[in-house]
Amino acid sequence: MSSHHLFRSREAAVPLILAACAGIGLLALGTQAQAAEQDAVQFSGSAALTSDYVWRGSSQTQSDPAVQVGFKAAAANGFYGSVWGSNVEFAPQTHASSEFDFTVGWAGQVAEHWALDVNVLHYRYPSTTSDLNWTELNGTATYRDNYWLSLGYSNEALGTQKRGLYSQIGARFPVNDALRFEAAAGHYFLDDVYDRSYSHAQLSAIWAVKALASKANVELRLTAHATDRNAERIFGDSLAGSRIEAAVQASF
Template sequence: MRQFKRALPAIGLAAASLFGPAAQASTLSGNATLTNDYVWRGTTQTQGDFSTQAGVKWAADSGIYASAWGSNVEFSPETHASSELDLVVGWSGALSTDWTLDTSLTHYRYPSTTVDLDWTELGATLTWKQHSWLQVGWSNDVLATDATGTYAQLGTRVPLGEAWRIEGAVGHYWLDNAYGDSYSHAQLGAVWAFKAPFELRVTWHDTDHAARALFPGLAGSRVEAAVQASF
């Protein structure tokens, strides 16, 4: 058994003990998204097809939170993968007036597969003034390969009035231990909050040649358009 999988029951018990005292001071939120393509770290997870997604998040005033998010996926036919479920526990809070930190443990599950694709990642995101961020993720079983991998992303968002903003990010995935190579990607998008609680997002994604070689047909240049509702 992989180390992270052995640790999950203990993590669940620890989370339960932490969540209990804060249950009376907490909030529940959620989101639902319809998108023409599910793009994750520069590569499509649906072979360029449409995706419906939904998530729910519980957060205590102490900063502790737990969330679940799901989407349809389409991998190689032999995996029979058709759905993804991300289970997250973490803590988020202010470090100072300008800086906030979000730390998390994410377990990626693919319930419908005939092979073991589940894996777990430790993550942290440092945000400055709510518009620039550095995200780092690490796993000792990256993409269910039994190998280590590290991901880093640097991004920013620029408000253009009350309803519009531009968002951009660059990322790099160190996958040498798992696949013998690493890759980079970039994204640039516009967001229109046209009517609360709805947003329209249009994002251009591109990857380097290493990603195209590692994930043929899944990486490269593509445009993702999505409508999201938050509640």
């Protein structure tokens, strides 16, 4: 997701190439699915309705609701490709109304109790008249499925030609099979972009609901978000600060 008020007009050759690579990756996984055994590639998806699309502490929809859909193909060797989309609402002059995220990566166990996910993620905004597209390299280490540390680096952070590094640490706390809590804190190093960085935190309560009419797994999520003053100076008081997000998501 890009900055809400920052936009530029430059050639997007590198992001276009990376987006093409993402598409090729998905096509390759699809080809493997036909050539290999039936269980060699797994396909999954998700659909969500949220009261506010909040990304790294700030709203991407001017605090309005969002509809989000994603699909993923994962090979048995750990390589995967995915595409995810949502409606967005940035500054009026950008004309941005939709976001598509293309990801190619690898995920798997690297040691007892430890898992790793590394990927290239391309953010794309097809409806905008400005060049907001950008690409990020991400990595997440997970311990015992409940604790994680993530890093994301880009030399065109938030749709600029500047460097940015995002870090997040988080944990989930299962109460029972249906209820769990999740907490995370992040810091976005954006000194090259805005001459300042910012921090945010979030706390979620997630309730898993059994879907009676289908095989989909349904979750109800309530999340409290908070940012520091630097985030409000960067994105504005109406997009950063404190907010509550409610969402329902179905995974299949």
